[in-house]
Structures are given as C-alpha cells and as structure tokens.
Amino acid sequence: MKTNHHWGIYITNTSNKKQLIHEFLKNSSYQNIESYVGHKIALFSKITIAGLIEDEDRHDTKIITKNSNQSLKSMSSGEQKKALLKHLFSTDNKVIILDNVFDNLDIESQINIKKTLTEKADKISFIQLISRKEDTLPFLTHYAALENETLKTYSSLNTIPLFKTKNKITGSIPPPILTSNFIEKTLIKLKNVTVSFGDKTVLKNINWQIDRGSFWELIGANGSGKTTILSMLTGENPKGYGQDLYIFGKKKGSGESIWDIKKRIGYFTPSMTDKFKGNHTIENMLISGYNDSIGLYTKPTDVQKQRALEWLKLLQMEDLKDTLFKELSMGQKRVIMTTRAMVKHPELLILDEPTAGLDDFSASILVSLVNKMAQESQTTILFVSHRKESNLTPQYQYLLTPSTTGSVGTITKL
Ligand SMILES: Nc1ncnc2c1ncn2[C@@H]1O[C@H](COP(=O)(O)OP(=O)(O)OP(=O)(O)O)[C@@H](O)[C@H]1O
Numbered sequence: 001m002k003t004n005h006h007w008g009i010y011i012t013n014t015s016n017k018k019q020l021i022h023e024f025l026k027n028s029s030y031q032n033i034e035s036y037v038g039h040k041i042a043l044f045s046k047i048t049i050a051g052l053i054e055d056e057d058r059h060d061t062k063i064i065t066k067n068s069n070q071s072l073k074s075m076s077s078g079e080q081k082k083a084l085l086k087h088l089f090s091t092d093n094k095v096i097i098l099d100n101v102f103d104n105l106d107i108e109s110q111i112n113i114k115k116t117l118t119e120k121a122d123k124i125s126f127i128q129l130i131s132r133k134e135d136t137l138p139f140l141t142h143y144a145a146l147e148n149e150t151l152k153t154y155s156s157l158n159t160i161p162l163f164k165t166k167n168k169i170t171g172s173i174p175p176p177i178l179t180s181n182f183i184e185k186t187l188i189k190l191k192n193v194t195v196s197f198g199d200k201t202v203l204k205n206i207n208w209q210i211d212r213g214s215f216w217e218l219i220g221a222n223g224s225g226k227t228t229i230l231s232m233l234t235g236e237n238p239k240g241y242g243q244d245l246y247i248f249g250k251k252k253g254s255g256e257s258i259w260d261i262k263k264r265i266g267y268f269t270p271s272m273t274d275k276f277k278g279n280h281t282i283e284n285m286l287i288s289g290y291n292d293s294i295g296l297y298t299k300p301t302d303v304q305k306q307r308a309l310e311w312l313k314l315l316q317m318e319d320l321k322d323t324l325f326k327e328l329s330m331g332q333k334r335v336i337m338t339t340r341a342m343v344k345h346p347e348l349l350i351l352d353e354p355t356a357g358l359d360d361f362s363a364s365i366l367v368s369l370v371n372k373m374a375q376e377s378q379t380t381i382l383f384v385s386h387r388k389e390s391n392l393t394p395q396y397q398y399l400l401t402p403s404t405t406g407s408v409g410t411i412t413k414l
Contacts, residue, residue, distance in 0.1 A: 004121070004122060004125070004141065005034060005125055005141050005142055006121060006125060006126045006127070006128070006137070006139055006140045006141050006142065007033060007034075007126075007127045007128065007140065007141075007142045007143070007144060008128045008130055008136055008137065008140040008142070008143050008144070008157070009033075009127060009128065009129050009130065009143075009144045009145065009146055009151070010130050010131075010133075010143070010144070010145040010146065010160055011129050011130065011131050011145075011146050011359065012131070012146075012147070012329075012331070012359045012361065013131070013329045013330040013331025013332070013334075013358060013359045013361070013362045014147070014148060014329040014331070015146040015147060015148060015149075016146070016148060016149045017099075017129060017146065019149065020129075020146060020151070021043060021045070021047070021097060021099065021129075024036070024041055024097060024127070025041055025043060025097075028041060028095075030151065031150075031151040032144075032151060032153060033127075033144060033151065033153075034142075036095045036125070039094045039095045039125075040092075040093060040094065040095070041093075041095045041096070041097060042088050042091070042093040042095070042096045042097070043096075043097045043099065044081075044084060044085060044088055044096055044097065044098050044099060044101060045097070045099035045100070046081075046099070046100075046103075046104075046357075047099070048084060049072065049080050049081070049084055052064060052072055052084070053072050053073045056071060056072055056073065057073070064083055064084060064086075064087040068083070074197075075223075076222055076223045076227060077104040077222075077227075077353075078104050078105050078106055078109060078221075078222025078223065078386070079222055079223050080104075081103075081104055081105060082105075082109060082113075082222070085113065085116075089116075089120065093124060094123075094124060094125065095124065095125045095126075095127065096124055096125075096126055096127070097126075097127045097129065098117070098126055098127065098128045098129065098137075099129045100129065100130075100131055100132075100135070100356070100357055101113065101117075101128065101135065101137075102132075102135050102387075103353070103356040103357060103386075103387075104222075104353060104356060104386065105222065105386060106220075106221040106222045106386050107386065108221065109221075109222055110386075114137065114138075117137060117139075118137070118138065118139055121139045126140075128140060131357065131358060131359040131360070132358075132359065132360055132363070132387075133360060136157060140157075143155070143156065143157055143159075143160060145160050145161075167361060167364050167365050167368070168364070168365075168368045169314060169315070169365065169368040169369050169372055171313065171314045172314070172376060173314070173342075173372055173373055173376040173377055174307050174310035174311055174314065174343075175307075175345075176344060176345035176377075177290065177303055177304065177307060177344070178344070179345070179378075180264075180345070180347050180378065182212070182248055182249065182264075182347055183212075184212065184249055185211055185212060186209055186210070186211060186212070186246070186249075187210050187211060187212045187214075187247070187248065187347060187348060187380050188208070188209070188210040188233065188246065188247050188248075188348070188380075189208070189209050189210070189244075189245070189246040190206050190207060190208045190209075190229075190243075190244070190245050190246075191207055191244035191245075192205045192206070192207060192243075192244060193205070193206040193207075193232075193240070193243045193244065193245055194206070194243075194406065195225065195228055195232070195239045195406075196406075201405055201406035202223075202224075202225045202228055202406055202407065203225045203228060203229065203400075203406050203407050204403070204405055204406030204407065204408055205406075205408065206229070206407075206408075206409050207409065208398055208409055208411070210380060210382075211380070212347070212378065212380055213378050213379070213380055214380055214381075214395055214396060215374040215380075215381045215383070215393070215394045215395045215396070216380075216381065216382050216383065216394055216395070216396045216397070216398055217383050217384075217385070217392070217394040217396070217397045217398070217414075218230075218382055218383070218384045218397075218398050218400075219384070219385070219386070219397060219398070219399050219400070220399055220400030220401065220402070220407060221400070221401075221402050222386075223402065224400035224401070224402045224407045225400050225402075225406075225407045226352075226384050226400060227352065227384075229400075230350055230352060230382070230384070232245060232252070233245075233247055233265075233348070233350070234258075234261065234262065234265060234267065234350070235252075235258040235261045235262065236258075238253075240252040240253070241253030247261065247348075248261070248264055248347060264346055264347045264348060265346050265347070265348045265349070265350060266289070266340075266341035266342055266344065266346035266348070266349040266350070266379070267341055267349075267350045267351075267352075268334075268337050268338045268340075268341040268350070268351050268352070268354055269351075269352035269353060269354070270334060270353065270354065270356050270357055272337060273330075273333050273334060273337055276325055276326070276337075277326065278326075279324055279326070280324065280325045280326075281321065281322050281323065281324060281325065282312065282317065282320050282321060282322075282323055282324075282325055282328070282336055283305070283308050283309070283312070283321045283322065284300070285325045285336055285337075285340055286308040286311055286312070286336065286339060286340055286343055287300045287304045287305065287308050287343075288340065289339075289340035289341060289342070289343040289344055290304050290343060290344050307343065308321075308343070309321065311339050311342075311343060315335060315336075315339065315365075315369070317332070317335075317336075320332075330357065330358075330362075331358055331359060331361065331362025331365075332362075334354065334357075334358060334362065334366065335362060335365055335366055335369065338351065338354055338366055338369060338370070339369065342369075342373050342377075342379070345377050345378065345379050346379055347378075347379065347380060348379070348380050348381075348382070349373065349379050349380070349381045349382070350382045350384075351370065351381070351382070351383045351384065352384045353384055353385050353386070353387075354366055354370075354383070354385075355367070355385065355387060355389060356385075356387075363389065364391065367389050367391050367392050368391065370383060370392065371391070371392065371393050374393070374394075374395075381394075394414055395413065395414060396411060396412065396413055396414060397411070397412045397414055398410075398411055399411075399412065
C-alpha cells in the first residue's frame with residue numbers, strides 16, 4: 001500500500017455502506033479496493049460519535065473531550081465532529097475512513113477541514129465515502145462506486161455513472177384530516193430571549209416573530225444555538241420557561257403540557273430514523289404520523305388509510321405500501337419519515353438537517369417535497385441546514401451569528 005493513495009467511494013442511499021465500513025474495519029480490505037492489512041483503520045463518522053457517547057454514558061467518563069469541561073453528548077453536532085477529527089489526528093492513524101465528512105459542519109469548518117485533510121494527505125491515506133458529489137475532496141487518487149453491494153472502480157471522477165439526475169415531486173399535497181383552528185397571525189414569538197449554559201451565554205436577546213404559514217431557513221455556525229432554539233420551542237429544553245417566548249398564542253411554561261405542544265408540531269431529524277426498529281409497513285408508518293406514536297396502537301380509520309395512500313402516490317411509492325419500513329433504502333426511509341411529520345399538516349414543521357447523509361437524488365426529492373408542502377399548506381416550516389440546498393425556496397432566513405456574549409439573530413427576506 002502506498003500512503004499517498006486516497007479513494008473516493010461514491011455511495012447512494014441504496015448502497016450497503018454499513019457492510020463496507022464493517023469489512024474495512026474488520027479485515028482491512030473490501031472487494032477490489034486495495035488492502036490495508038497491517039494498518040489500523042479509523043472511522044470518522046456519526047457512527048463513531050454515537051458509540052463514544054454510549055461508552056461515555058456507560059462508564060460515566062470523558063473519552064475524547066478530556067481537555068474540555070463539556071461531555072461529548074452535550075456538544076452540538078458540529079462540535080462533536082470537530083472533536084472526533086481532532087482526536088483521530090492526535091492518535092497515530094495511517095488510514096482514516098471519512099463518512100460524509102462535511103455533514104453537520106458549518107461552511108467555515110468545511111473549508112478548514114478540507115484544508116487540514118489536504119495537509120495530512122501525504123501522511124494518512126483517506127477513504128472518502130461520498131453521497132453528495134460536491135463533497136469530493138480535491139486530492140483523491142482513486143475512484144469507486146458502491147451499487148447495492150458491488151463495488152466498481154473507475155479511472156476518473158467523470159466516468160462514474162452512478163448519480164441519477166435530480167428528481168422533482170409532481171402532484172398535489174393531500175389535504176389534512178383535521179384542520180387547525182389557530183387563526184392568529186403570529187405563530188411563534190421570541191422577545192429578548194437569552195440562554196446560558198453555566199457561564200457560557202449561547203443566545204443573546206433573540207427577537208424573532210414567525211407568522212403562521214411562513215417558510216424559514218434557520219442557519220448559523222456550529223454551536224450558534226440552532227438546536228437550542230428548536231428544543232425550547234418543542235418544550236424539550238426548559239430554558240424557554242419564564243422567558244418571553246410564545247408558541248401557538250401561549251407563553252412557554254404557562255401551563256400547557258409538552259404533549260399539547262408536541263401534538264401540533266411535526267418534527268424530523270435524521271437520527272430519528274434509527275429509532276424505528278419494529279416491523280411497521282410504510283403505510284402504517286405514515287398513519288402513525290396522525291397519532292404521534294411510533295407504532296400503530298389504534299386501528300387506522302378509512303380516511304387515514306386513504307390519505308396515507310395519497311401521500312405514497314405523491315412520492316411514487318404506492319407499490320411499496322406493504323413493504324416493511326426497515327427494508328427501505330436509507331434515502332427512502334428519510335423521505336417517508338419527513339412525510340410522516342407532514343401528514344397531519346402540523347401547525348409547525350421542524351426539519352433539522354433533514355438532508356444530512358442523503359445522496360443527491362434523495363436530497364432533491366426531499367427538497368421538492370418540502371417546497372411543495374410550503375406552497376400548498378398552511379403549515380409553518382423551519383428548515384435547519386448547513387448545506388445550501390440550491391432548489392429549496394424558503395421565504396425568510398434567520399441567521400445566528402456567534403459572539404463572545406452569545407449569538408445574535410438577523411432576519412433576511414429572501
Ligand atoms: N447541556 C449543555 N451543557 C453545556 N453546553 C451546552 C449544552 N447544550 C448545548 N450546549 C452548548 O450550546 C451551544 C449551542 O448548541 P446547539 O446544539 O444549539 O448549536 P447548533 O447551532 O445546533 O450547532 P450545530 O450546527 O453544530 O448542530 C454549543 O456550544 C453547545 O456546546
């Protein structure tokens with residue numbers, strides 16, 4: 001093995017990426033990719049972070065953040081990825097698999113990491129697993145594509161035929177079963193909201209009014225407080241209580257239960273997908289979106305079944321109605337989970353980095369679906385992403401800009 005070989009392996013959401021990673025880590029080789037036998041292979045992936053968090057929890061210790069006063073779990077997703085990369089570079093790894101390296105990282109961090117990887121490329125061999133073509137690192141020397149379980153090598157980037165052209169959803173969004181009776185203009189209001197963790201102020205005097213039916217993109221650097229704001233809205237973070245924070249016309253902490261709030265919100269973030277391990281059909285998964293439950297505990301009504309089928313038709317997935325959710329490709333699972341969050345036409349739909357880990361094809365379907373929901377429903381949408389999804393059409397942007405005294409917000413009409 002020459003240390004200056006760097007593979008770019010293109011993965012679609014139907015590829016068996018898990019197996020590829022597993023084989024590399026176990027046997028230091030996979031199909032017709034060169035062998036790394038005798039070399040320790042490290043994995044830079046969300047999978048590694050999840051494992052470390054589990055270990056930290058189990059042993060009540062810090063593993064890779066020993067020099068920080070924060071546990072890995074309490075860090076933002078971008079901070080976690082940066083901490084892992086720092087850790088991998090501090091140990092003597094000669095081969096590193098980079099799994100969707102740029103997901104969850106803000107633009108500046110993406111540029112910095114690209115630079116660092118390029119600098120390290122003469123000492124470390126990288127195997128980059130790539131879902132979005134724009135992520136391709138500039139120093140790759142070898143290319144391959146994984147289709148299902150078959151790996152094919154290619155002489156250059158341009159000869160890889162794998163990426164299907166972009167897709168768009170056509171047809172109309174099925175109507176809600178129950179309509180909301182909330183008719184006020186303002187759905188959410190934050191007035192001078194400030195949040196600190198210990199002596200660190202994360203958000204400073206946040207003022208944000210979100211009108212019913214509007215479509216927002218929420219952006220900001222890693223650690224700027226995006227998830228903190230979202231978790232205050234959903235009620236998971238008690239820091240919203242006692243502040244001038246109103247949702248659905250009520251002040252946060254004024255007696256409503258978390259479930260009263262959650263019923264009115266549709267929420268999707270990629271990590272939710274792993275929580276659905278049971279034998280649910282796709283149809284039942286969508287229907288469960290009407291009942292805010294994971295499984296189906298009540299018999300679906302005819303109208304719920306009818307609507308679920310309409311949604312599946314819109315996604316051109318009606319043939320898969322009885323397929324088990326767990327048998328879908330990762331891209332299909334994410335699209336179904338996003339749709340599940342939409343079916344009841346929630347008053348608020350929160351999508352937290354929904355395209356992270358998706359290939360270009362699945363991401364284009366998801367973006368098209370979200371645009372359609374924004375155009376054809378009364379649902380208010382908050383879309384959080386670091387990646388500029390070129391076809392997404394939000395009306396407003398809320399930008400969080402960090403400073404030593406906490407992030408401040410800026411609103412732009414797009
Ligand atoms: N429980 C906690 N204890 C200490 N610090 C915390 C805690 N929860 C969040 N933070 C810090 O608050 C800041 C904001 O985190 P948050 O997750 O809201 O950022 P974010 O904008 O969503 O970031 P990213 O883009 O990386 O996901 C981060 O610096 C994070 O480390």
